[in-house]
Amino acid sequence: MKNKQPQNLFRLPLRKLKKLLLFAKGAVVGDGKERRNWFGRGFIYLSLFGGIFLLAIFPVKIIEAQDSAQIKESLSQRLDEIQRKIEVYSGQIKQKEGETISLERQIDILENQIKQTELEIQQTELAIQEVDLNIGEKEKEISGFNIEIDKKKVVLAEYLRTFYEYDQVSLPELILKTENFSDFFNEIQSLENVQTKIQSAVNDLKSLKQGIEDQKNALEEEKDEQSRLMALQGIQKMAYQGKEQEKQNLLSQTKGQESLFKKLRDKAYFDIQSIKNQIYMLDGVGISMTLEKALGHAEYAGAKTGVRPAFLLAILKKETSWGTNVGTGNWRRDMHPRDHSAFLDICKRLGVDPDQMPVSRKPSYGWGGAMGPAQFLPATWLSYEGQIASATGHNPPNPWDIDDAFVEAGIKLAKNGASARTYDAEWKAAMIYFAGSRWNKSVYRFYGDSVMELASAIQEQVNAIRGK
Missing domain, CATH: 1.10.530.10 (Lysozyme)
Structure with a gap:
């Protein structure tokens, strides 16, 4: 490739050559002794900016992640505890259902069902809180992706600004401003390295945009989960009210007497x-x-x-x-x-x-x-x-x-x-x-x-x- 450089460079159209030189390490300005390294300077500025930005937000993100993890762990423990209590009531209900039908059995079943439903309403409320946390996390992740994309756009804007400034210099001026051909071709080699970084930055932008899409889909799933849990909570509250009413009606109609309960049941069936x-x-x-x-x-x-x-x-x-x-x-x-x-x-x-x-x-x-x-x-x-x-x-x-x-x-x-x-x-x-x-x-x-x-x-x- 080096053997072909002198021949190829002079055959290239001026604009294409300028594009190749877009991120060359530097060009001599003025009398040829003072250098300006547009890419190097922009890269340093952007690196400093990114470093300060990360130093500013990184500790906060760690604290937020720790707080969120602790809250989730607490919610998980409480959910497990409630589930164990629910299973106890469920077992008692099944045991009662296996007994001979009687008023006492029916009242016991209803009371256990009411207590179980109270716990299930609590369980659903905790699950809703957990989903709310997940939604908040997804929204922060999407915000983080947007910030990263903005940073990448700033870098690319600096590249474009540099290209514009080089585009104002003619080919003869550019060649004359370099001290020797060795420097000139060193700049070309530097350009190749920078072009690799440009491609990497473009790929990063694509990856970030895909990341945003993935997080948006995940956020939509969490919101669907939130809707289901809210609907479930509505069902549970109606069931709780229904069981309470059923118990009161049963006690009212039977006046606590087994004989009246049997008559009521027979009438309902026949x-x-x-x-x-x-x-x-x-x-x-x-x-x-x-x-x-x-x-x-x-x-x-x-x-x-x-x-x-x-x-x-x-x-x-x-x-x-x-x-x-x-x-x-x-x-x-x-x-x-x-x-x-x-x-x-x-x-x-x-x-x-x-x-x-x-x-x-x-x-x-x-x-x-x-x-x-x-x-x-x-x-x-x-x-x-x-x-x-x-x-x-x-x-x-x-x-x-x-x-x-x-x-x-x-x-x-x-x-x-x-x-x-x-x-x-x-x-x-x-x-x-x-x-x-x-x-x-x-x-x-x-x-x-x-x-x-x-x-x-x-x-x-x-x-x-x-x-x-």
Whole structure:
């Protein structure tokens, strides 16, 4: 390469040669004895700036990281402690459920369930605090990436300024200002080294931008987790109130007498017509029907997907009953922008006005935008659309249609194992339905447990309706 330098340099266009000389170690200015090293000077300035910056923030970041780690450790210990207490109550409930049915047994079960739910509400609150910390960390990491990108941009701006200044010098002037050809070619060699650093800086910028994207995705996941936990807390509070009310009603109706409890239970079981006419309400979406009619829709979906009808009814009841915001929103205001195109596509193919189609309202946390009785987000609905159409014959299927919605829920539950119809398989499918990939976190156990409890109660009513 060195043997070719004299020939190649004089053949290069002036502008290209100037670009090659962009970061040469220096050029003689004035009488040729005074040197200015633009790159060296800029690099030193920027290095000093970066060093001072790091010295200023590094101790703070260490302290913040230590504080965050300590808080997380404390939260983790408290969560473990609460989980142990929850398991004690769960064991006591299972033991009582194995005993002969009696008023005393039923009151004991309710009291244990109330105490267990109180602990689960505390557990969820701690989990929310933990997620809040994670969100704060992700936001700081994104901010840190932005700061690093700004620093890299400052370096590149200095490079561009240097290039501009060299661009003002003609080739003859540049050659004359160097003391000898040896210095001139040394500058070229230095340029090659700097060009390597430039490429490295460009790669760093690409890496930093990718890092920001990764952290933004992670932040979005944490916010989704926050939304799920807030929804779970709402379910738990409703369950707590429901158990308290059930206990008070039981004591009021039986007056603490075993004989009255037996009569009450017998009446509830053998009054089949009353069970058939019992209202099954999907509260949040404003859909109500008799239990017998709801069972018909669930049995239709069960025949198509293999999912137990009572379990499917329990899932849909839980999904629509936890919040009053379900089905009272508008896509423009309440739906995440990422779901807009999918929602509009669904509405266009159904031939409906998107502004007239109800979706879940945006709560105080996260986003709304879920559709119909099964409360699916648009993108999720589209991912199952082909299977729904094959099962129901509706093409395109309609998320606001009860049969289409029930079948879609059944397809998703079956995919996660519910078609096995065992307790464990259904419990796991319910957990995945609610929490996705984080289904195995202990804080979400309440959801699976409460769905299975409701499914058991509905199954008793189904058995009475079907004469089993």
